[in-house]
Amino acid sequence: xxxxxxxxxxxxxxxxxxxxxxxxxxxxxxxxxxxxxxxxxxxxxxxxxxxxxxxxxxxxxxxxxxxxxxxxxxxxxxxxxxxxxxxxxxxxxxxxxxxxxxxxxxxxxxxxxxxxxxxxxxxxxxxxxxxxxxxxxxxxxxxxxxxxxxxxxxxxxxxxxxxxxxxxxxxxxxxxxxxxxxxxxxxxxxxxxxxxxxxxxxxxxxxxxxxxxxxxxxxxxxxxxxxxxxxxxxxxxxxxxxxxxxxxxxxxxxxxxxxxxxxxxxxxxxxxxxxxxxxxxxxxxxxxxxxxxxxxxxxxxxxxxxxxxxxxxxxxxxxxxxxxxxxxxxxxxxxxxxxxxxxxxxxxxxxxxxxxxxxxxxxxxxxxxxxxxxxxxxxxxxxxxxxxxxxxxxxxxxxxxxxxxxxxxxxxxxxxxxxxxxxxxxxxxxxxxxxxxxxxxxxxxxxxxxxxxxxxxxxxxxxxxxxxxxxxxxxxxxxxxxxxxxxxxxxxxxxxxxxxxxxxxxxxxxxxxxxxxxxxxxxxxxxxxxxxxxxxxxxxxxxxxxxxxxxxxxxxxxxxxxxxxxxxxxxxxxxxxxxxxxxxxxxxxxxxxxxxxxxxxxxxxxxxxxxxxxxxxxxxxxxxxxxxxxxxxxxxxxxxxxxxxxx
Ligand code: HEC
Numbered sequence: 290x291x292x293x294x295x296x297x298x299x300x301x302x303x304x305x306x307x308x309x310x311x312x313x314x315x316x317x318x319x320x321x322x323x324x325x326x327x328x329x330x331x332x333x334x335x336x337x338x339x340x341x342x343x344x345x346x347x348x349x350x351x352x353x354x355x356x357x358x359x360x361x362x363x364x365x366x367x368x369x370x371x372x373x374x375x376x377x378x379x380x381x382x383x384x385x386x387x388x389x390x391x392x393x394x395x396x397x398x399x400x401x402x403x404x405x406x407x408x409x410x411x412x413x414x415x416x417x418x419x420x421x422x423x424x425x426x427x428x429x430x431x432x433x434x435x436x437x438x439x440x441x442x443x444x445x446x447x448x449x450x451x452x453x454x455x456x457x458x459x460x461x462x463x464x465x466x467x468x469x470x471x472x473x474x475x476x477x478x479x480x481x482x483x484x485x486x487x488x489x490x491x492x493x494x495x496x497x498x499x500x501x502x503x504x505x506x507x508x509x510x511x512x513x514x515x516x517x518x519x520x521x522x523x524x525x526x527x528x529x530x531x532x533x534x535x536x537x538x539x540x541x542x543x544x545x546x547x548x549x550x551x552x553x554x555x556x557x558x559x560x561x562x563x564x565x566x567x568x569x570x571x572x573x574x575x576x577x578x579x580x581x582x583x584x585x586x587x588x589x590x591x592x593x594x595x596x597x598x599x600x601x602x603x604x605x606x607x608x609x610x611x612x613x614x615x616x617x618x619x620x621x622x623x624x625x626x627x628x629x630x631x632x633x634x635x636x637x638x639x640x641x642x643x644x645x646x647x648x649x650x651x652x653x654x655x656x657x658x659x660x661x662x663x664x665x666x667x668x669x670x671x672x673x674x675x676x677x678x679x680x681x682x683x684x685x686x687x688x689x690x691x692x693x694x695x696x697x698x699x700x701x702x703x704x705x706x707x708x709x710x711x712x713x714x715x716x717x718x719x720x721x722x723x724x725x726x727x728x729x730x731x732x733x734x735x736x737x738x739x740x741x742x743x744x745x746x747x748x749x750x751x752x753x754x755x756x757x758x759x760x761x762x763x764x765x766x767x768x769x770x771x772x773x774x775x776x777x778x779x780x781x782x783x784x785x786x787x788x789x790x791x792x793x794x795x796x797x798x799x800x801x802x803x804x805x806x807x808x809x810x811x812x813x814x815x816x817x818x819x820x821x822x823x824x825x826x827x828x829x830x831x832x833x834x835x836x837x838x839x840x841x842x843x844x845x846x847x848x849x850x851x852x853x854x855x856x857x858x859x860x861x862x863x864x865x866x867x868x869x870x871x872x873x874x875x876x877x878x879x880x881x882x883x884x885x886x887x888x889x890x891x892x893x894x895x896x897x898x899x900x901x902x903x904x905x906x907x908x909x910x911x912x913x914x915x916x917x918x919x920x921x922x923x924x925x926x927x928x929x930x931x932x933x934x935x936x
Contacts, residue, residue: 323398328413330417330418331414333406336402350480350551355368372400381652388658389657391657429473431564437564438460446550446559448553448555458495463542466537466538468535468568472527473563483550484548484549485522485561488545495543529566532574533570534576535567535568544565575711575718582604582674582732588743591702596690600675600677604705611666615658615710616708619645621676622650624693625675625702626682628672628706629643629674632662634664672706720930723895765864774854776852784854784861785876791877795865797829797831797872797873800830801930802871802930804871808871828851831870832857837855865885871888873888873907884922889902895928
């Protein structure tokens with residue numbers, strides 16, 4: 290449900306006072322350097338054509354055209370006011386906080402020149418000398434797309450009323466997987482199109498929601514998808530992703546375009562056509578999403594009392610490996626006010642990443658850094674979102690303000706700073722991906738601990754199970770205990786059946802997890818130290834994609850002296866509830882899980898490592914079991930890589 294929002298009139302926001310002098314101190318207006326005479330033909334035309342006309346031209350969403358002297362003269366005073374207040378050209382990020390491609394920012398002297406022209410009578414100069422207005426050729430700016438998808442039916446945008454957010458589903462019909470590195474669009478009524486976000490849906494959910502209210506597509510902003518393919522806002526220039534990067538587009542999936550329509554006073558029917566550009570081959574580097582705070586703030590207790598002016602959420606993420614930052618997409622709804630992020634390097638130095646001081650929901654953008662920002666392992670990425678739910682916030686849709694909590698509708702709020710990142714070394718992708726997942730999981734746990742009211746969302750996201758998970762430890766059933774698996778030498782093993790021994794130790798490992806591999810010497814020592822004891826060790830690879838040959842090579846490379854099993858269908862994972870590699874599970878007679886968790890505490894957290902462990906939890910548990918005593922610390926948190934889902 291969309292609530293009526295006041296149409297944002299920028300001049301309204303500014304009040305009626307004369308434009309205050311807001312030229313930034315860092316760029317003093319060089320008044321002495323200004324030419325004596327300023328005319329349209331000599332200076333102003335090229336300035337306006339370069340900075341304004343891309344949006345202010347016929348057919349675009351900006352409210353009037355700036356294509357000639359007369360247009361400019363007519364609007365000159367408002368132009369000066371919005372320039373001085375830095376509202377036009379629209380550009381949200383503060384200077385000095387990220388160096389972005391296609392930046393639209395006027396310098397102090399540029400504004401001073403325009404001011405002088407206005408104050409000296411807006412002379413035209415010699416029309417013969419006036420440069421020609423830019424020509425905007427239609428068609429596809431990046432050339433012919435590889436795949437063109439068109440809405441079946443146009444959407445009616447009325448002449449008047451609130452802005453409309455609407456999602457349209459475009460089936461790709463692809464019979465093979467592709468990699469997308471750019472998206473462009475055409476519209477039958479471009480003047481109503483304010484911004485677009487592109488998503489991929491391979492679940493079929495969007496399709497089901499489409500058309501239910503009798504109109505094309507479906508309403509709301511809450512669509513969740515597998516991949517986001519970036520977006521576009523008025524004046525945006527489509528680009529291909531740099532350096533051979535690309536987003537995956539799985540065969541059979543649907544493209545979902547979320548459109549923000551802005552009524553113009555004239556009813557329009559708008560049909561969108563999307564053009565997809567494919568990368569010739571799979572990228573060699575993997576784009577990952579990192580959010581501070583994670584999950585758009587779902588786990589950050591966003592519950593904003595009416596009248597509260599500075600509701601703040603802060604979050605931090607420590608990089609477990611060297612990382613390149615590619616782009617940033619800040620996101621909040623109407624009462625979001627400030628979005629900010631920086632990086633604190635291991636030496637304490639701070640690198641600003643983005644700062645939006647006065648968030649405007651109408652100008653959501655993805656900002657691409659001109660050059661990837663390389664940040665070393667151990668860097669802390671800090672994010673901050675501030676909301677303003679006071680009556681003084683002119684963008685507050687509720688008068689008087691009401692309580693606003695986290696949610697997917699436009700009446701609700703969410704907020705986070707989203708980065709697209711790459712591991713500097715592609716080999717580190719699993720570690721980075723795991724650290725990001727752990728970051729989400731930790732926020733989720735903290736939310737449960739605090740008792741945040743998120744039950745409804747957990748259910749919606751299918752996370753309810755985790756909340757209801759039984760506190761009692763799992764115990765493999767009789768049937769599971771008799772499970773047989775061949776080891777790499779073809780010998781049948783029953784790792785869950787404790788017979789002729791006091792304990793079976795299952796060590797869940799992963800060939801590509803550096804923490805898991807780092808434990809190989811300790812695993813060798815364990816097997817050796819317990820060789821005369823009634824303890825049997827098994828290594829388990831819970832990996833559907835691992836071939837027997839690859840497992841053999843890994844076993845040899847890391848000199849693992851124990852039977853190695855491949856748990857391709859996750860029979861063992863499910864029986865004992867393993868989640869991480871490396872993770873140790875100790876079973877005693879009858880299939881009881883006497884200990885489960887880390888091998889020792891040498892990794893306090895991802896990205897952090899002690900020189901030597903201070904607790905050797907697995908060994909301590911085994912000592913107690915062999916002495917016939919109960920295990921005093923039966924559960925610990927393993928630190929390592931998440932076990933990927935089975936196929
Ligand atoms: C990226 C596209 C874009 C560029 C570039 C741009 N504008 Fe705008 N402008 C808009 C849109 C869209 C609006 C309508 C208000 C809105 O949607 O925020 C607008 C509105 C305005 C308004 C009317 C404000 C109001 O609230 O009615 C003025 C004046 C203006 N622009 C001046 C300029 C000037 C001067 C420049 C160049 C220095 C410029 N614009 C560059 C897109 C643009």
